[in-house]
Amino acid sequence: MLCLSFFVLLVIVPGFVYMQFQDDNNKDDRGVLLDNKMIFAKKLNENLLSKQIPQILAVTTEFQSVGAHNQTELDLMKKILRDNDEVKDLMPKAVSRNT
Numbered sequence: 001m002l003c004l005s006f007f008v009l010l011v012i013v014p015g016f017v018y019m020q021f022q023d024d025n026n027k028d029d030r031g032v033l034l035d036n037k038m039i040f041a042k043k044l045n046e047n048l049l050s051k052q053i054p055q056i057l058a059v060t061t062e063f064q065s066v067g068a069h070n071q072t073e074l075d076l077m078k079k080i081l082r083d084n085d086e087v088k089d090l091m092p093k094a095v096s097r098n099t
Contacts, residue, residue, distance in 0.1 A: 036060045 027033055032040075043056045057063060068074035 033061050
């Protein structure tokens with residue numbers, strides 16, 4: 001029992017604290033990823049149109065892994081794009097390399 005408690009105190013707890021601090025190195029004081037901050041600095045300016053905001057958000061690091069995971073989702077996105085003219089302006093024109 002004593003060995004188990006030493007293991008928890010000397011390995012598990014410091015490992016958890018290390019993992020938490022390692023994740024904080026990639027973020028600024030307000031929790032924004034530094035990679036996203038560089039993207040926002042290039043894209044955001046006083047001439048920003050509201051219809052460009054979804055495109056800027058789609059470029060961020062968190063949303064790069066989001067996409068169609070199977071053919072059904074891809075077909076649904078194509079149907080939404082085809083049937084709704086308001087969405088066409090918001091959809092990106094380039095095809096993702098991940099799909």
